[in-house]
Amino acid sequence: xxxxxxxxxxxxxxxxxxxxxxxxxxxxxxxxxxxxxxxxxxxxxxxxxxxxxxxxxxxxxxxxxxxxxxxxxxxxxxxxxxxxxxxxxxxxxxxxxxxxxxxxxxxxxxxxxxxxxxxxxxxxxxxxxxxxxxxxxxxxxxxxxxxxxxxxxxxxxxxxxxxxxxxxxxxxxxxxxxxxxxxxxxxxxxxxxxxxxxxxxxxxxxxxxxxxxxxxxxxxxxxxxxxxxxxxxxxxxxxxxxxxxxxxxxxxxxxxxxxxxxxxxxxxxxxxxxxxxxxxxxxxxxxxxxxxxxxxxxxxxxxxxxxxxxxxxxxxxxxxxxxxxxxxxxxxxxxxxxxxxxxxxxxxxxxxxxxxxxxxxxxxxxxxxxxxxxxxxxxxxxxxxxxxxxxxxxxxxxxxxxxxxxxxxxxxxxxxxxxxxxxxxx
Numbered sequence: 092x093x094x095x096x097x098x099x100x101x102x103x104x105x106x107x108x109x110x111x112x113x114x115x116x117x118x119x120x121x122x123x124x125x126x127x128x129x130x131x132x133x134x135x136x137x138x139x140x141x142x143x144x145x146x147x148x149x150x151x152x153x154x155x156x157x158x159x160x161x162x163x164x165x166x167x168x169x170x171x172x173x174x175x176x177x178x179x180x181x182x183x184x185x186x187x188x189x190x191x192x193x194x195x196x197x198x199x200x201x202x203x204x205x206x207x208x209x210x211x212x213x214x215x216x217x218x219x220x221x222x223x224x225x226x227x228x229x230x231x232x233x234x235x236x237x238x239x240x241x242x243x244x245x246x247x248x249x250x251x252x253x254x255x256x257x258x259x260x261x262x263x264x265x266x267x268x269x270x271x272x273x274x275x276x277x278x279x280x281x282x283x284x285x286x287x288x289x290x291x292x293x294x295x296x297x298x299x300x301x302x303x304x305x306x307x308x309x310x311x312x313x314x315x316x317x318x319x320x321x322x323x324x325x326x327x328x329x330x331x332x333x334x335x336x337x338x339x340x341x342x343x344x345x346x347x348x349x350x351x352x353x354x355x356x357x358x359x360x361x362x363x364x365x366x367x368x369x370x371x372x373x374x375x376x377x378x379x380x381x382x383x384x385x386x387x388x389x390x391x392x393x394x395x396x397x398x399x400x401x402x403x404x405x406x407x408x409x410x411x412x413x414x415x416x417x418x419x420x421x422x423x424x425x426x427x428x429x430x431x432x433x434x435x436x437x438x439x440x441x442x443x444x445x446x447x448x449x450x451x452x453x454x455x456x457x458x459x460x461x462x463x464x465x466x467x468x469x470x471x472x473x474x475x476x477x478x479x480x481x482x483x484x485x486x487x488x489x490x491x492x493x494x495x496x497x498x499x500x501x502x503x504x505x506x507x508x509x510x511x512x513x514x515x516x517x
Contacts (some may be wrong), residue, residue, distance in 0.1 A: 117247030173202035174334030180339035198236030225291030385419035
């Protein structure tokens with residue numbers, strides 16, 4: 092029986108009334124059977140009798156053994172975080188005339204230390220030798236990139252530890268030489284000279300042009316967005332490479348983005364019934380919100396795990412600090428997994444948390460009073476946070492007899508607060 096190639100699916104019959112579906116998504120093998128879905132292991136370390144039968148017992152066991160045996164090796168290859176130059180956001184106060192202009196790539200930031208690719212946290216990207224062939228023994232800064240609107244595919248390739256053939260779809264687009272203590276223009280010339288000399292087959296220099304005016308900036312932004320690009324980068328002329336966040340490098344986007352931790356899975360409805368409907372996310376500030384837009388069918392079938400860090404795009408923050416119109420952009424490949432609290436009373440069906448609702452925020456502003464009040468239902472528990480706007484506030488929790496009773500109690504509290512003049516902001 093042929094193996095599942097990347098992106099392929101197959102149906103197998105088990106004890107259920109309908110066939111189970113096997114998938115290979117980004118090197119992660121899955122089965123829709125309950126035995127696979129209900130395991131507590133990471134999704135890339137799960138198996139079941141259907142996968143073992145279809146792929147072969149020896150092949151499937153070799154895959155799992157490789158994941159387990161190479162874990163210490165992968166941990167040992169985590170280096171210290173590379174000294175990267177990070178961007179600030181552009182605002183109209185900065186005149187862009189004369190600044191270097193380039194596309195903001197929707198890829199994975201990668202620092203070439205002369206021998207290997209490192210993420211911004213120092214994790215190693217296991218590129219095949221034929222991919223790194225010709226790259227010089229000097230540091231380079233760039234992005235591993237498949238194409239516009241291909242961020243998640245890029246992540247699925249570069250995070251794998253088996254140096255797969257899918258790397259042939261990736262290009263390393265170089266935009267700087269960090270260790271050269273020279274102005275940007277000379278660093279750019281050095282990158283071009285290195286590429287001409289060494290001719291690495293999968294590396295290119297990112298195109299740069301000089302911004303002529305604010306109108307030129309707007310035209311370029313419109314052009315890139317029309318092609319599905321994310322935005323633009325502005326680099327100050329003659330600037331040096333700084334190993335920190337600097338105003339000499341600015342990102343230009345109409346949408347903002349943020350990183351949030353997955354706290355729960357909201358079940359889908361309608362055509363998404365039986366799979367993920369929305370991710371329940373938490374910002375570093377502690378504010379929680381739901382995001383159900385931007386998820387592909389594959390991501391709804393195999394959603395990001397609890398504790399994973401994801402990127403969300405949004406238009407603006409509400410007064411309560413909640414992203415407005417959030418859109419899922421992808422799982423961060425270089426962010427550590429957060430430790431999640433365990434709610435022993437929450438009910439689950441498959442992999443989807445059934446009893447968690449996004450937090451709702453209300454504010455009261457009148458006279459000398461500027462207060463906020465938030466409520467969130469998690470299973471049997473009703474969590475409340477309240478206090479002065481701008482402060483962390485106080486928290487309380489009440490446990491009810493059932494999730495339905497918790498939801499009814501929360502609705503009653505909301506009604507009381509609205510009656511006292513509080514207005515919903517999220």
